[in-house]
Amino acid sequence: MSKFNKDKVMPRYMALAVVLTLIGFAVIGKAAYIMTVKKSYWSVVANQQKNDSDSIRPNRGNILSCDGQLLASSIPEYRVFIDFCAGDPKDTAWTNKREALWNEKLDSICMGLHQLFPSKTEEEHKQHLVEGHDAKKRHWPVVKGNITYNEFMEIKALPYLSLPKNKGGFHYEKQEARRRPFGNMAVRTIGDVYGGKDSARCGIELSFDSILRGKKGLKYTEKVRNKFVDRVLVPAQDGADIITTLDVGIQDIAENAVVRELKEIEADLGLAIVMEVETGDVKALVNMTRMPDGSYKEVQNNALSYMREPGSVFKTASIMVALDDGVCDTFKTVDTGKGVWKMYGSWMRDHNAHRGGYGMMTLPKTLEFSSNIGVSRIIDEYYSKQPEKFVEGLRRIGIATDLQLPFAEYKAPNIRMPERNEKGRIIGRWYKTTLPWMSIGYETQVPPISTVTFYNAIANNGRMMRPRFVKALQKDGKIIKEYPPEVIKEQIAKPSTIATMQTILEHVVSQGLGKPAWPRTFPVSGKTGTAQIADESGGYHSGVKRYWLSFVGYFPSNAPRYSCIVCIQKNRSGSGGGMSGVVFREIAEKVMAKSLKMHVEDARNPQASLTPEVKNGDVQAANVVLNQFNVKTVSDWSGNSIDGTAVWGNATHNNSEVTLTRVEQDNYVMPNVYGMGARDAVFLLEKRGVKAVLKGRGSVKSQSIPAGTSLEGGMVCELILG
Numbered sequence: 001m002s003k004f005n006k007d008k009v010m011p012r013y014m015a016l017a018v019v020l021t022l023i024g025f026a027v028i029g030k031a032a033y034i035m036t037v038k039k040s041y042w043s044v045v046a047n048q049q050k051n052d053s054d055s056i057r058p059n060r061g062n063i064l065s066c067d068g069q070l071l072a073s074s075i076p077e078y079r080v081f082i083d084f085c086a087g088d089p090k091d092t093a094w095t096n097k098r099e100a101l102w103n104e105k106l107d108s109i110c111m112g113l114h115q116l117f118p119s120k121t122e123e124e125h126k127q128h129l130v131e132g133h134d135a136k137k138r139h140w141p142v143v144k145g146n147i148t149y150n151e152f153m154e155i156k157a158l159p160y161l162s163l164p165k166n167k168g169g170f171h172y173e174k175q176e177a178r179r180r181p182f183g184n185m186a187v188r189t190i191g192d193v194y195g196g197k198d199s200a201r202c203g204i205e206l207s208f209d210s211i212l213r214g215k216k217g218l219k220y221t222e223k224v225r226n227k228f229v230d231r232v233l234v235p236a237q238d239g240a241d242i243i244t245t246l247d248v249g250i251q252d253i254a255e256n257a258v259v260r261e262l263k264e265i266e267a268d269l270g271l272a273i274v275m276e277v278e279t280g281d282v283k284a285l286v287n288m289t290r291m292p293d294g295s296y297k298e299v300q301n302n303a304l305s306y307m308r309e310p311g312s313v314f315k316t317a318s319i320m321v322a323l324d325d326g327v328c329d330t331f332k333t334v335d336t337g338k339g340v341w342k343m344y345g346s347w348m349r350d351h352n353a354h355r356g357g358y359g360m361m362t363l364p365k366t367l368e369f370s371s372n373i374g375v376s377r378i379i380d381e382y383y384s385k386q387p388e389k390f391v392e393g394l395r396r397i398g399i400a401t402d403l404q405l406p407f408a409e410y411k412a413p414n415i416r417m418p419e420r421n422e423k424g425r426i427i428g429r430w431y432k433t434t435l436p437w438m439s440i441g442y443e444t445q446v447p448p449i450s451t452v453t454f455y456n457a458i459a460n461n462g463r464m465m466r467p468r469f470v471k472a473l474q475k476d477g478k479i480i481k482e483y484p485p486e487v488i489k490e491q492i493a494k495p496s497t498i499a500t501m502q503t504i505l506e507h508v509v510s511q512g513l514g515k516p517a518w519p520r521t522f523p524v525s526g527k528t529g530t531a532q533i534a535d536e537s538g539g540y541h542s543g544v545k546r547y548w549l550s551f552v553g554y555f556p557s558n559a560p561r562y563s564c565i566v567c568i569q570k571n572r573s574g575s576g577g578g579m580s581g582v583v584f585r586e587i588a589e590k591v592m593a594k595s596l597k598m599h600v601e602d603a604r605n606p607q608a609s610l611t612p613e614v615k616n617g618d619v620q621a622a623n624v625v626l627n628q629f630n631v632k633t634v635s636d637w638s639g640n641s642i643d644g645t646a647v648w649g650n651a652t653h654n655n656s657e658v659t660l661t662r663v664e665q666d667n668y669v670m671p672n673v674y675g676m677g678a679r680d681a682v683f684l685l686e687k688r689g690v691k692a693v694l695k696g697r698g699s700v701k702s703q704s705i706p707a708g709t710s711l712e713g714g715m716v717c718e719l720i721l722g
Contacts, residue, residue, distance in 0.1 A: 056217030056232065060176060061239030063190055063204055063212075065248050066281070066471065071190050072205070074176040077146040080155055082129075083138045086169030098167070102133070105159035112158045116151055117143055142170075146177060178205075186251050188301040188409075189285045189469070190244075202301070204242060204469065207406040211473060214239035241474040245281035249594055250274050254284040257586040258566070259296050262288060265579060267570035268546075270296075271303045273452050274587065277560045279485040280456065280465025301409040306567070307445040311531025312576065313552050313565075314399075314441030315375045317454065319367055320501055321393030324493040327382040330500060332363040336373040343380070344432040348372050351530070364504045368512030370528055376436035387426070387435045391417045398464045398492045399446065399454045405467060414445040441531055448550075452565035455526070455552050457489070458505065459560035462498040464489040506557045517551055517581035519589045525560075526553015526584065528576035533569070546571055551580040555588045562591060613653075615699050616673075617680030619660040620647035632657040648684070650675065670717070672707035673700050678721060685717055696721035 034042060063072040087094055110125040117125075125143075132140030142155060152172065155161060161170045178193045191203025200206040217236030222229055254272045262270045267290070274284040287303055288296040322328050339350040339357025350357055350371050358371055366374030383390035394400050394415055402412035415438075418430040437443050449467060457464035466486040473481040492498075505525035508514040513528050529550035552565040564587055566580040575581075612631070614622050619635070626633050634657055648671075649662040665671055667688060673681035681700050685692045688711055695718065704718040 054219055054221065056219050056234075056236040057176070058214030058216060058236035059238040060178070060193075060214065061212040061475075062241045064241055064243050064474075065246050066244060066283075067247070068243075069248050070181050071186070071244065071246065071248075072178060072180050075179055076149055076174055077177040078149070078152040079146055079173045079175075080142040080152065081139050081171050081173075082132065082142055082161075083165075083169030083171060084133050084136050084140065085138050086166055094167075101160060106130075108159045109161065112154070113143065116154055138169075146175070182248065184298060185248070185255065186246060186285060186298075188287050188298040189246065202409065203407070204244065206408060208242055208470065212239040212242065238475075240480060242470055243472045243474055245276075245279075245283060245468050245471055246285070247283040250591055251284040251286070253590045253594070254286045254587050255288075257583045257590075258286050258288055260586075261579060261583045262290065262296055262568065265568070265570060265574065267568045269302060270566070270568045270583075271306070271448060272566045272583065272587065273303050273448060273564065274591065275452055275456050275467060275563045277456055277459045277554060277563055278465075280453070280468050281471070281485070282467050282469050283562070301407065302567075303448050304405060304407055304410040306447055307411050307414065308533045308548060309442045309444065309531050310446045310448075310451055311441040311529035311548055311550060312370045312372075313451055313455075313527050313529035313550050314444070314446065315367055315370065315439070316458075316501065316505065316527050317394055317397060317399040318375055318379050318390075318439040319363065319504075320397055320493055320497060321390060322378060322382060323500060324397065324497040325382075325389070325393060328363065328378065330363050330504075332378065333360055334363070334366065334374045334377050335360050336366075336371050336377070339373070341373040341377070343376065343436050346433050348376060348436065350374075364507065367504050367527065368508050370513050370530075372440045376439050379439035380436045384432070384435060387418045387430070390435065390439075391415060396492070397454070398457060398489050399450065401450070401453075401464070401488060403450060403453060403466060403488070405449070406469070410449070411447055413447065413450045416444070441529065448565050448567050451550075451552055452563055453488075454492075455554060455565070456563035457492050458498060458501055459525070459554035459563050462491045462493055462495060463487060464492050502557070505553065509553065513577045514551065514553070514581055516575075516577045517553065517584045517588075519555075519585050519592075521589070522555065522592060523557035524553055524555040524585075524588055525557045526551055526581075528581060530574065530576040545573070547574055549574045549576040549580045551576050551584045553584065555592065561595070562588075564588065614651035614658050614660075615677045615680070616650045616675035617648065617677055618646040619649040619651060619662065622651060622658075623660055626658060633660055634658070635660040635662070648680075668711055670703075670705045670707050670709040670711060670715075673703055673719065674707075676700050678719070681719055689713065690715045690717050693718045694721060695719070698722050 060074040062070060062074075065071055087098065089095070106126065106129065107122075109129070110122045113125045114120065114122045129140075129142070142161070147155070156170070160168055162168070163170065165171050180187065180190065187203075189203050191205030191207075192201045193199060193205055194201060200209040200212075205212065215237040217232065218234040219230050219232045222231060254274055258270045258272050261267070269289045270286070271288065272284065272286040273282065275282055285301075285303055287298045287301050289299045289302075291297055323330075336350060336358045338359070339353030339355070341348050350373050352358065358365070358369060358374070361369070361371060361374050363374075363378065365371070366378065379390060400413045400415040403410070418426045418434075419428050421427050434443055453464065453467055464487070466488050468483065468485055470483050472479050472483060502525065505527060506523060508527055509518050509524050514526055517524060517526055529548070529552070531548045533546050533548045546569060548567065548569055550565065550567040552563075554560040554563040564584055566583040566587070568574070568580050568583075612626075614626070623633050623635060634654075647662055648665050649660060652659045652661070663672075665684070670690070671684045671688070673684060676684075677699055678694055682692045682694070690705070690711065693716060698721045700719050701722040702720045705715060
């Protein structure tokens with residue numbers, strides 16, 4: 001075995017170590033050179049080879065009306081650019097060819113851009129592009145701003161720009177833009193988003209943002225054969241569609257009616273809410289504010305957030321509390337004097353004080369003619385020693401309920417409760433005048449949405465529904481979640497109290513201050529309101545008087561379908577009935593007319609009944625007419641009316657046939673003419689020597705002399721028709 005020769009081996013190790021050290025220094029030097037001198041070049045190369053993961057943006061869901069019409073949707077928009085340094089800088093042959101091609105096609109590019117965007121001349125387009133070319137910009141906009149998909153495709157087809165990205169440098173950025181097909185209709189309710197940020201600003205867009213937005217996916221990009229290919233790791237989940245309760249037709253009716261009145265009286269702002277009585281569905285929500293140029297736009301959701309005194313529409317709640325507590329009834333009378341009354345050192349006035357006031361009034365009349373003195377004296381009489389009981393009553397009937405609506409703008413009512421110390425004395429800002437003024441709508445704040453919800457409950461026989469703005473969520477055409485109508489209070493007051501208030505509110509319109517809101521063709525119920533409102537500092541003496549004019553009610557009175565509130569703010573005095581009531585009437589008339597429209601298919605429905613309404617009276621004549629129209633009749637008598645002999649009786653409907661029953665007539669007693677037409681009823685009465693006095697139109701609903709009464713000479717019978 002040979003021995004280790006140190007003298008021969010060590011020099012070899014030393015030589016190898018020196019070589020490796022030199023190589024190490026060379027690597028470090030090269031790395032330093034690349035990091036400094038060649039940094040910009042290799043940064044570009046690195047970006048071209050980049051394959052880091054990136055997010056996939058999902059499609060934002062649509063917002064739809066109650067009948068499926070598109071209220072808000074996302075559409076693709078593009079921003080287009082040119083990289084004037086595209087391609088391999090070492091490939092001088094292609095660089096020269098590209099420059100020649102650019103100079104050759106520049107005029108054609110500018111001509112095409114002018115045709116697409118005529119607001120700029122061909123020369124202006126050319127100057128813009130030449131500026132970017134001379135500066136060798138890598139991200140120079142072809143045109144400024146976003147363009148549509150069709151415009152993008154036409155630009156992409158222009159000479160030179162049709163070259164691949166790595167050749168001609170044309171590239172683009174795609175983003176989703178939110179668009180509303182009906183323009184600014186109900187924009188504060190539908191909401192909006194911040195352009196490219198996809199960040200919701202307000203309304204349904206904000207309240208249901210997480211549902212509309214969906215979930216982002218994940219992808220990465222890799223280079224395959226000189227092409228970049230996207231590889232999806234996690235697919236994006238598109239947002240769901242929101243089906244709202246809004247009705248485009250009713251919204252359009254309400255907006256036009258409000259804006260028309262605002263322009264006529266030069267008001268500062270106006271709002272309207274239309275709600276479906278049975279479900280609480282909000283069919284229309286209007287918020288209009290006057291802009292500096294005199295136009296009206298939706299800039300704030302005052303219908304949900306306006307926290308000023310509601311005015312006289314609050315009187316209904318005050319009287320309801322008194323009736324429901326049983327402290328008084330409709331026979332209660334109150335002296336309102338000559339329209340001016342001193343209450344605890346402060347003067348309260350009625351609107352007709354300059355005409356001498358109303359004097360002695362019944363409780364219903366205080367609402368019909370909106371007497372401040374009448375309502376406040378009634379409430380003060382029964383609750384001055386226990387104001388807590390009155391406020392508790394307001395909370396019980398629902399006017400102070402927090403509706404918990406899914407909108408950032410919404411504010412709950414503020415009706416304060418008096419506080420007492422340990423000795424039982426009221427403390428804080430509660431004075432003897434607080435209760436009287438609170439009872440007529442001052443010293444309290446209730447947003448319009450809460451007021452109309454309260455009146456909607458009266459129309460709904462005491463059942464208070466939470467206002468509903470969204471009915472369901474939909475994805476790929478299928479319902480994935482429903483939001484059913486929600487009951488807040490099953491009964492806000494005793495059924496007898498509700499019935500009494502329904503009668504009074506109908507009289508407010510038919511014979512009180514609410515007459516301007518009466519459509520004449522069908523009955524409506526409601527209450528007017530006119531209040532002077534405080535300025536931003538909470539005072540009333542800033543020099544400019546501002547008034548809050550309102551009308552709230554429901555229609556039609558006999559079978560309520562919709563409730564509605566209209567509010568207007570203006571400088572100088574006005575009339576809640578004469579201004580807001582007029583808008584209410586227009587909305588009610590057009591909404592009812594809209595609901596009466598029938599489709600052609602309805603007329604062709606073989607199941608539809610074609611049996612006409614037949615009144616009581618001469619059933620012999622009715623039988624002849626019905627036979628002419630091939631309507632089947634059933635009768636217990638026979639004969640015809642050719643000889644002029646009438647057969648008196650009653651008509652009843654049974655599906656597609658009419659039963660005609662003969663009724664024997666006694667010539668010496670008052671006949672029963674209920675259900676007869678005016679002609680037959682007058683004939684029977686005057687044949688027996690009784691004078692008939694008619695009131696109304698239609699068939700007889702009542703007769704002043706009961707049937708069966710023995711007849712005497714000179715009798716006069718009043719017939720009420722309806």
